[in-house]
Amino acid sequence: MAPTQQSPLNWDLTKDQIEVTYKRLINEKKTLLDTIAALPLTEATFDSVVLPIARLDNETAAEFGVITFVQHVSTDKELRDASTDAEKALVEFEIECGMREDVFKVVDTVYKATDQSKLSPEDARLLEKTHLDFRRNGLALPKDQLAELRTIKKRLSELSIQFSRNLNEADVELLYTREELDGMPDDFIAGLKTKDEDGVTKYVITTQYPDLFPLLTLATREESRKRMAVAGESKCKENVAILEEAIELRQKAAKLLGYPNHAAFVLEVKMAKTPEKALSFLKDLRNRLAPLGQSELDQFRKYKQEDLARQGQAATNVVVESWDYRYYMNKVKEREYNVDDEAIKQYFSMDNVTTGMLSIYQTVLGLKFVEKKGVSQWHEEARLFEVWDGASDTFMGHFYLDLYPRKGKYGHAACFPIRPGSQLSDDTYSTPVAAMVANFSKPTPNTPSLLKHDEVVTYFHELGHVMHHLCSQTRWARFHGTSTENDFVEAPSQMLENWCWEPKVLRGFSSHYQTKEPIPDALLDSLIKSKNACAGLFNLRQLFFGLFDLTVHTQADGKVDTTKLWRQMRQDISLIQPAPNTWPAASFGHIMGGYDAGYYGYLWSQVFSADMFYSRFRKEGVMDPQTGKDYRFKILHPGGSRDGGDLLRDFLGRDPTIDPFLKSLGLE
Numbered sequence: 001m002a003p004t005q006q007s008p009l010n011w012d013l014t015k016d017q018i019e020v021t022y023k024r025l026i027n028e029k030k031t032l033l034d035t036i037a038a039l040p041l042t043e044a045t046f047d048s049v050v051l052p053i054a055r056l057d058n059e060t061a062a063e064f065g066v067i068t069f070v071q072h073v074s075t076d077k078e079l080r081d082a083s084t085d086a087e088k089a090l091v092e093f094e095i096e097c098g099m100r101e102d103v104f105k106v107v108d109t110v111y112k113a114t115d116q117s118k119l120s121p122e123d124a125r126l127l128e129k130t131h132l133d134f135r136r137n138g139l140a141l142p143k144d145q146l147a148e149l150r151t152i153k154k155r156l157s158e159l160s161i162q163f164s165r166n167l168n169e170a171d172v173e174l175l176y177t178r179e180e181l182d183g184m185p186d187d188f189i190a191g192l193k194t195k196d197e198d199g200v201t202k203y204v205i206t207t208q209y210p211d212l213f214p215l216l217t218l219a220t221r222e223e224s225r226k227r228m229a230v231a232g233e234s235k236c237k238e239n240v241a242i243l244e245e246a247i248e249l250r251q252k253a254a255k256l257l258g259y260p261n262h263a264a265f266v267l268e269v270k271m272a273k274t275p276e277k278a279l280s281f282l283k284d285l286r287n288r289l290a291p292l293g294q295s296e297l298d299q300f301r302k303y304k305q306e307d308l309a310r311q312g313q314a315a316t317n318v319v320v321e322s323w324d325y326r327y328y329m330n331k332v333k334e335r336e337y338n339v340d341d342e343a344i345k346q347y348f349s350m351d352n353v354t355t356g357m358l359s360i361y362q363t364v365l366g367l368k369f370v371e372k373k374g375v376s377q378w379h380e381e382a383r384l385f386e387v388w389d390g391a392s393d394t395f396m397g398h399f400y401l402d403l404y405p406r407k408g409k410y411g412h413a414a415c416f417p418i419r420p421g422s423q424l425s426d427d428t429y430s431t432p433v434a435a436m437v438a439n440f441s442k443p444t445p446n447t448p449s450l451l452k453h454d455e456v457v458t459y460f461h462e463l464g465h466v467m468h469h470l471c472s473q474t475r476w477a478r479f480h481g482t483s484t485e486n487d488f489v490e491a492p493s494q495m496l497e498n499w500c501w502e503p504k505v506l507r508g509f510s511s512h513y514q515t516k517e518p519i520p521d522a523l524l525d526s527l528i529k530s531k532n533a534c535a536g537l538f539n540l541r542q543l544f545f546g547l548f549d550l551t552v553h554t555q556a557d558g559k560v561d562t563t564k565l566w567r568q569m570r571q572d573i574s575l576i577q578p579a580p581n582t583w584p585a586a587s588f589g590h591i592m593g594g595y596d597a598g599y600y601g602y603l604w605s606q607v608f609s610a611d612m613f614y615s616r617f618r619k620e621g622v623m624d625p626q627t628g629k630d631y632r633f634k635i636l637h638p639g640g641s642r643d644g645g646d647l648l649r650d651f652l653g654r655d656p657t658i659d660p661f662l663k664s665l666g667l668e
Helices: 015-037 046-072 077-097 101-113 121-136 143-169 186-190 209-218 222-233 238-256 262-267 275-310 322-337 341-345 350-365 453-471 491-501 503-508 521-532 535-552 562-574 601-620 625-636 644-652 659-664
Strands: 173-176 194-197 200-206 367-372 383-389 395-402 414-419 433-437
Touching: 015 046, 015 077, 015 101, 046 077, 046 101, 046 121, 046 143, 046 414, 046 433, 077 143, 101 121, 143 238, 173 222, 200 209, 209 222, 209 322, 222 322, 238 262, 238 562, 262 275, 275 322, 275 535, 275 601, 322 521, 322 535, 341 453, 341 521, 350 367, 350 453, 350 503, 350 625, 367 453, 395 453, 414 453, 433 453, 453 491, 453 625, 491 503, 491 601, 491 625, 503 521, 535 562, 535 601, 601 625, 601 644, 601 659, 625 644
Parallel strands: 395 433
Antiparallel strands: 173 200, 194 200, 367 383, 383 395, 414 433
């Protein structure tokens, strides 16, 4: 399966082209499935049934990826809407395909008659997963229940797409005077639009991350932070009803399929296997973290008490609110560790970080990146890179970087696997294409884009997903790259975040954007020491998200008041309550974007990422090419063609353990 160098994807799309493409894709697959369903059972074999379906998925994956990706990045609302409509139609069609009784009858015959020991491991896995997909789609149910399940799944698809569309399109604008923005740095102010209101110049602040996070972290006036927090946590009220309907429908579907709840259905095919195991993990970790989190909260309360006293306000019974969380976390870093995020970011311009990061990935993973210009893009800010194997000079694929916010664009940071790698019908190999989409602060007339350290970590993490996609090589598209168990998929990227805490690595791409001097040792040392600053509260917050997700998806009837439950659990677990009269669950994109009953996976996979880093890279060298080669070929290369647990055992030489993770948090 030698990869063949392919041209970059074409992004010169029209609304009509998107519509024509998705309808053709639906027609091609329907025709194939009709043919397979009509096969006499005596002619049903792996080669005549399972392979043709998988081959068609391989052949059409690129077009599917392109037309459904456009909704996240295009500046043209008509194109975004067309892309959203295409995804809705394709997802609904895939639901229908997965619930065709006539096709399942043929697949079931093949599954029962095939000696899997005579298939290659990946082909055997393909057969196993294809058959399991049909069973999990209810094909063993009576016709009336199957019809009900089909209706539920289509409605869930509609709800998920609408939830995401509402989030992407929602952007609240607030107006602040310069005095109300006390504490905000000059480069932040310089990048803001202004409006005249009653003769007063006011600054426009949005709820997009490049505005939201800095203001909540740096604005000294509590009222200014509160306004922003309330605005951010009260977006998309219509999503509350969408989420609650989805939770109830998921529970109904699970019951129809014979599972006690939606979480049990979801976790069956993950590393954790059962909700009980995931909940036990989270609750054990919560017990370990709670004392640390409480001591950190006491420190926050002390700082806030001092601030209130300086302002002449009563300072008894001080409550740390949600809009105080980032602000006082930053104060801890400044006061206890002498870390000044604003000073640090002067040394991490976007250009330097990008160049340094790409160099690190090339060295560790044995790759070579070549930027391509003058080719079709969806936006002038997007950059395209070719990926080559550094040793053999074999072409491996493409990736895009689209790093700054704009209206209508996807609002978080993520890797989009646009085209999976796979073997085509002519025995050539279709090389993968991925895009990293983010929302870092844009350059201003006076300064380049400057990244805070936590943004550097985010950059490393999401580019890690891109590398997972590019370094994987599988025969079948369904197993490529990040198509692993959801509670394993974050581990490879989380592991690579550790490079952001290595002094030599940071020095390698730090350079003051004006003086060109490297970051001072004292500033760097303070940053490294602050790695576990507020680790208790930070991880309790992650635990809250995971426990909230599992709680709503283990309700017996699926009925849940998400706003009430969110408020109760947020206070109880994270120790900090949400802003009043808000509905933050309406913006919890993960729960409607494929991580339902799966958010626990972020912490679950942290265990594996810590074990990989501390047990191999820390001992053998963070830039050691042999360790990097092992990581690339034992963890990234197989994609989802093998179980995550098997990949870990190959790389570690043993079963993974939680000890390195606990030590990394300073808990043992």
